[in-house]
Amino acid sequence: MTHQISTLPEDWTRAMAIVAHPDDLEYGAASAIARWTAAGKSIAYVIATDGEAGIDGLTPAEAGPLRQKEQLASAALVGVDDVTFLGHRDGVVEAGIGLRSDIARQIRRFRPEVLITATYELTYGMTAGQRIVNQADHRAVAVAVLDAARDAGNRWIFPELLDEGLEPWAGVRHVYLMGANQPSHAVDVTDHLDAGIASLRAHAAYLQGLGRDFDPAQFLRTMTAAAGTSIGARHAVAMAQIQLQGV
Numbered sequence: 001m002t003h004q005i006s007t008l009p010e011d012w013t014r015a016m017a018i019v020a021h022p023d024d025l026e027y028g029a030a031s032a033i034a035r036w037t038a039a040g041k042s043i044a045y046v047i048a049t050d051g052e053a054g055i056d057g058l059t060p061a062e063a064g065p066l067r068q069k070e071q072l073a074s075a076a077l078v079g080v081d082d083v084t085f086l087g088h089r090d091g092v093v094e095a096g097i098g099l100r101s102d103i104a105r106q107i108r109r110f111r112p113e114v115l116i117t118a119t120y121e122l123t124y125g126m127t128a129g130q131r132i133v134n135q136a137d138h139r140a141v142a143v144a145v146l147d148a149a150r151d152a153g154n155r156w157i158f159p160e161l162l163d164e165g166l167e168p169w170a171g172v173r174h175v176y177l178m179g180a181n182q183p184s185h186a187v188d189v190t191d192h193l194d195a196g197i198a199s200l201r202a203h204a205a206y207l208q209g210l211g212r213d214f215d216p217a218q219f220l221r222t223m224t225a226a227a228g229t230s231i232g233a234r235h236a237v238a239m240a241q242i243q244l245q246g247v
């Protein structure tokens, strides 16, 4: 099966990347984020949990602060210093109105034109015949992001945000899904792959906690080379575009 992949449009200045865990953005999107911040765009990160359930050998009380610290370092390496942790409980995130409200608050604060999140699909996999379950937290956050993007633009949904001085923001045009089974757009990251690799390496305690050999450079080079062929670039990051406003 083939489908057309277009170059991701870059006619915007502000994007917010909203994901479940520290490290979710570093498995691909960080190289694109490095490209965009280098071009002068403003990017903010919103992380729903502290990833405190992500390291088998560390208790959540130990892992949470450590993973926050690694995420901040990781973001700085690709030019992002606006990082918010929402404090939802790792592993059991629900796409309910609590999460929607928390995300809508961040969207109203930062006023992005573009959102980036992980796909909501139940399974994914770059390789035919290999299907991997997409974690529950990723799915929940993606659904909440799509709904919160609409909520952020409606004055009468979450009116308590008005009391916080946060006026409606209906300016989100597109949501991009990382890891989507059928990407529609790709961004050339050939010149920013090294920053993306460094950004993943910054999750040192997490990667060590995996307890198996994992080479961030090899992983990201292979993944981005595969996506690159779709747009004639050496390395690219591919995502599925969802349009938020009807024409």
Ligand SMILES: [Zn+2]
Residues within 6 Å of the ligand: 020, 021, 023, 024, 135, 138
């Ligand atoms: Zn994750």
